[in-house]
Amino acid sequence: MQLRILFHRDMLRHNVRSNVEGPQRLAKLAAREDIMDYLPSVKRDKEELLGLVHTKEYIERIKAACRKGERVADVRTTPNTYAAALIASAISVDAAMDGDFAAVRPPGHHASASTEGGFCLFNNMAIASTFLADQGKKVLVIDIDAHPGDGTQRTVESRARQKGGAADIIYISISGEGAWPLGAVTRPYIARVHNNIVSLNMLVPAGAGDDMLAGSVSLAMHIALQYKPDVIGVSFGADGHQDEGLGLKYTERGFYDLGITLRQLGVKTFAVLEGGYHRLVCECIDFFIAGIEGRRYPYDAPNSISSQALWDKYNCAMKDVRAVVMGTGGMHQASELDIDVVL
Numbered sequence: 001m002q003l004r005i006l007f008h009r010d011m012l013r014h015n016v017r018s019n020v021e022g023p024q025r026l027a028k029l030a031a032r033e034d035i036m037d038y039l040p041s042v043k044r045d046k047e048e049l050l051g052l053v054h055t056k057e058y059i060e061r062i063k064a065a066c067r068k069g070e071r072v073a074d075v076r077t078t079p080n081t082y083a084a085a086l087i088a089s090a091i092s093v094d095a096a097m098d099g100d101f102a103a104v105r106p107p108g109h110h111a112s113a114s115t116e117g118g119f120c121l122f123n124n125m126a127i128a129s130t131f132l133a134d135q136g137k138k139v140l141v142i143d144i145d146a147h148p149g150d151g152t153q154r155t156v157e158s159r160a161r162q163k164g165g166a167a168d169i170i171y172i173s174i175s176g177e178g179a180w181p182l183g184a185v186t187r188p189y190i191a192r193v194h195n196n197i198v199s200l201n202m203l204v205p206a207g208a209g210d211d212m213l214a215g216s217v218s219l220a221m222h223i224a225l226q227y228k229p230d231v232i233g234v235s236f237g238a239d240g241h242q243d244e245g246l247g248l249k250y251t252e253r254g255f256y257d258l259g260i261t262l263r264q265l266g267v268k269t270f271a272v273l274e275g276g277y278h279r280l281v282c283e284c285i286d287f288f289i290a291g292i293e294g295r296r297y298p299y300d301a302p303n304s305i306s307s308q309a310l311w312d313k314y315n316c317a318m319k320d321v322r323a324v325v326m327g328t329g330g331m332h333q334a335s336e337l338d339i340d341v342v343l
């Protein structure tokens, strides 16, 4: 598998004064000679692509806010924001079709049909996955950002409900325990419609290293082997990296290993950038791609390792979820949304 990095400099003209989700995140890509401005090839109107997931009213509201330069969630918008968002979603769809890495901003995984969140206005991954699913493809989304992709999850669950449980997109999240948005995910759980897994949330505690990311990914792989997706989409957040300061201790090597693991499935894989605001975000992207492409890891760096106490805590919290995934049990309770929630 070969993943190109799809990127366009117009995405640097958005939120230019932010020292968090600002253009500096992708400045190293912009400086690289091997990365050109990518012009999306998808033959659909860009606004129409937003409409795959978002309501017309919501699109118009965000568009108007950008025109007026209003603040939306944590974004100080300008007209360039809307332009960047249109390119980001179109590039993400291209990445999904061809199996590439969409290095985009603004990110998307907190945005749902009619709500914004954090730095997210339009949900690039949900749009790209919906585009594929509408063509009859089965998509498995794995979100490894330190924060749960609550917007993606809501989109996927509502699609599954509409389809009466025949899930053509599954959402799996591996996020940090207690991460923003507070209350969105307070415990590991599985949501199912008519016994089909639609979403799975795994939570890793503060201090979790590469080994715990890998352990969580292996459970996701178990679902992938049963579900047999046509395509895997990775919501690639690099903010679980130890340099981010959010409490997780992943390293570049952990992202490389994630790539190696996905490669072993032999399923077409694409990725869309979510969070990650530290100085090594572009390196994390590079090493993840190196893993997927099966290249050798260039350094002699060890993985970060979680303590035994953390593993005990994680294993205890994940016990029921793991039992359901492995088909050995678990407690079920119907939620108010006709979704079976495994507690």
Ligand SMILES: [Zn+2]
Pocket: 145, 146, 147, 237, 239, 274, 275, 276
């Ligand atoms: Zn994040």
